[in-house]
Amino acid sequence: MTAANLPGPTVTELNASEWKQAVQEALDKLHITYQQLVEMARARQFDSLEAQKLWISIGEFDK
Numbered sequence: 001m002t003a004a005n006l007p008g009p010t011v012t013e014l015n016a017s018e019w020k021q022a023v024q025e026a027l028d029k030l031h032i033t034y035q036q037l038v039e040m041a042r043a044r045q046f047d048s049l050e051a052q053k054l055w056i057s058i059g060e061f062d063k
Contacts, residue, residue: 023061026054 014022027034030051037055046052 023058026058030054 023034027037030048032040032047032051037051038060040046040051041055041060046055
């Protein structure tokens with residue numbers, strides 16, 4: 001498959017409630033809390049690649 005044949009990004013718009021629910025579901029899947037994710041980010045030491053990718057995706061937000 002060449003770069004020209006790759007699908008483009010998928011964008012899904014969420015309202016604030018849906019965003020919080022999606023974040024919580026992602027945290028639950030990783031068995032961590034948002035506060036634990038924040039601590040990992042501050043220490044720059046994530047428990048898993050998935051946790052790091054989640055942080056990159058959501059960063060800090062007013063939970």
